[in-house]
Amino acid sequence: MTSTACTWSFCRRRCPPGSAPSSFGKIRHIHDLLTKTFEGGRVEDFVIDGSFPGTDADDEHVHAAAIACSAEIILSCDNGFSLTGQDPDSLPYEVYTPDEFFVLVDDSSPQLVREVTGQ
Numbered sequence: 634m635t636s637t638a639c640t641w642s643f644c645r646r647r648c649p650p651g652s653a654p655s656s657f658g659k660i661r662h663i664h665d666l667l668t669k670t671f672e673g674g675r676v677e678d679f680v681i682d683g684s685f686p687g688t689d690a691d692d693e694h695v696h697a698a699a700i701a702c703s704a705e706i707i708l709s710c711d712n713g714f715s716l717t718g719q720d721p722d723s724l725p726y727e728v729y730t731p732d733e734f735f736v737l738v739d740d741s742s743p744q745l746v747r748e749v750t751g752q
Contacts, residue, residue, distance in 0.1 A: 676702045686719045688712075699726050708734055 679701035685693040707728045714728045739746045
Protein backbone atom coordinates (compact mmCIF):
# COMPACT_ATOMS: atom_id res chain seq x y z
CA MET A 634 0.00 0.00 0.00
CA THR A 635 1.40 3.42 -0.91
CA SER A 636 1.80 6.20 1.64
CA THR A 637 -1.03 8.11 -0.06
CA ALA A 638 -3.30 5.06 0.15
CA CYS A 639 -2.37 4.61 3.81
CA THR A 640 -3.14 8.28 4.49
CA TRP A 641 -6.51 8.07 2.81
CA SER A 642 -7.29 4.82 4.61
CA PHE A 643 -6.49 6.56 7.89
CA CYS A 644 -8.66 9.52 6.91
CA ARG A 645 -11.58 7.26 6.07
CA ARG A 646 -11.35 5.55 9.47
CA ARG A 647 -11.01 8.86 11.33
CA CYS A 648 -13.64 10.69 9.28
CA PRO A 649 -16.13 8.15 7.94
CA PRO A 650 -18.78 9.21 5.41
CA GLY A 651 -21.25 11.52 7.09
CA SER A 652 -18.72 12.99 9.52
CA ALA A 653 -18.12 16.71 9.71
CA PRO A 654 -16.66 17.92 6.40
CA SER A 655 -14.38 20.34 8.25
CA SER A 656 -12.60 17.44 9.97
CA PHE A 657 -11.91 15.68 6.70
CA GLY A 658 -10.95 18.98 5.08
CA LYS A 659 -8.35 19.65 7.78
CA ILE A 660 -6.84 16.19 7.39
CA ARG A 661 -6.82 16.58 3.60
CA HIS A 662 -5.14 19.97 3.95
CA ILE A 663 -2.43 18.53 6.25
CA HIS A 664 -1.90 15.62 3.84
CA ASP A 665 -1.58 18.04 0.91
CA LEU A 666 0.97 20.17 2.77
CA LEU A 667 3.05 17.13 3.70
CA THR A 668 2.92 15.78 0.16
CA LYS A 669 3.96 19.16 -1.26
CA THR A 670 6.78 19.55 1.27
CA PHE A 671 8.12 16.02 0.85
CA GLU A 672 7.63 15.62 -2.88
CA GLY A 673 9.94 12.62 -3.04
CA GLY A 674 7.90 10.81 -0.42
CA ARG A 675 9.51 8.03 1.53
CA VAL A 676 13.19 7.28 1.25
CA GLU A 677 13.18 3.79 -0.19
CA ASP A 678 16.63 3.53 -1.75
CA PHE A 679 19.17 3.21 1.06
CA VAL A 680 21.76 0.72 2.20
CA ILE A 681 22.35 -0.32 5.81
CA ASP A 682 26.13 -0.45 5.85
CA GLY A 683 26.93 -0.77 9.56
CA SER A 684 28.10 2.85 9.88
CA PHE A 685 25.40 3.81 12.41
CA PRO A 686 27.22 4.91 15.59
CA GLY A 687 24.15 4.76 17.84
CA THR A 688 23.39 2.32 20.63
CA ASP A 689 20.19 0.87 19.10
CA ALA A 690 20.87 -1.38 16.11
CA ASP A 691 17.16 -1.23 15.24
CA ASP A 692 17.73 2.39 14.18
CA GLU A 693 20.33 1.63 11.52
CA HIS A 694 17.68 2.02 8.82
CA VAL A 695 16.86 5.56 10.03
CA HIS A 696 20.54 6.52 9.85
CA ALA A 697 20.91 4.91 6.41
CA ALA A 698 17.82 6.68 5.05
CA ALA A 699 19.00 10.01 6.49
CA ILE A 700 22.35 9.59 4.78
CA ALA A 701 20.70 8.57 1.49
CA CYS A 702 18.47 11.66 1.34
CA SER A 703 21.02 14.07 2.85
CA ALA A 704 18.74 14.83 5.80
CA GLU A 705 19.90 17.66 8.00
CA ILE A 706 17.55 16.93 10.92
CA ILE A 707 16.03 13.80 12.41
CA LEU A 708 13.09 14.14 14.78
CA SER A 709 12.91 11.19 17.16
CA CYS A 710 11.78 10.32 20.65
CA ASP A 711 14.01 7.26 20.51
CA ASN A 712 17.05 7.34 22.78
CA GLY A 713 18.91 4.92 20.50
CA PHE A 714 20.52 7.81 18.71
CA SER A 715 22.82 8.36 21.67
CA LEU A 716 26.31 7.89 20.34
CA THR A 717 29.01 5.60 21.64
CA GLY A 718 32.30 7.50 21.81
CA GLN A 719 31.56 9.79 18.88
CA ASP A 720 31.05 13.54 18.77
CA PRO A 721 27.45 14.32 17.70
CA ASP A 722 28.83 17.11 15.51
CA SER A 723 30.57 14.49 13.38
CA LEU A 724 27.21 13.28 12.02
CA PRO A 725 25.87 14.87 8.83
CA TYR A 726 22.52 15.46 10.59
CA GLU A 727 21.27 16.68 13.96
CA VAL A 728 18.92 14.63 16.12
CA TYR A 729 16.20 16.40 18.10
CA THR A 730 13.18 15.29 20.05
CA PRO A 731 10.01 16.98 18.77
CA ASP A 732 9.97 19.18 21.89
CA GLU A 733 13.58 20.29 21.36
CA PHE A 734 12.90 21.01 17.70
CA PHE A 735 9.80 23.10 18.29
CA VAL A 736 11.50 25.05 21.09
CA LEU A 737 14.31 25.77 18.62
CA VAL A 738 11.75 26.91 16.03
CA ASP A 739 10.07 29.13 18.62
CA ASP A 740 13.42 30.57 19.71
CA SER A 741 14.28 31.31 16.08
CA SER A 742 10.99 32.87 15.05
CA PRO A 743 8.56 33.41 17.95
CA GLN A 744 6.34 35.80 16.00
CA LEU A 745 5.81 33.26 13.21
CA VAL A 746 4.97 30.53 15.74
CA ARG A 747 2.44 32.79 17.44
CA GLU A 748 0.91 33.63 14.08
CA VAL A 749 0.60 29.97 13.06
CA THR A 750 -0.69 28.73 16.41
CA GLY A 751 -3.23 31.51 16.54
CA GLN A 752 -5.03 30.12 13.47
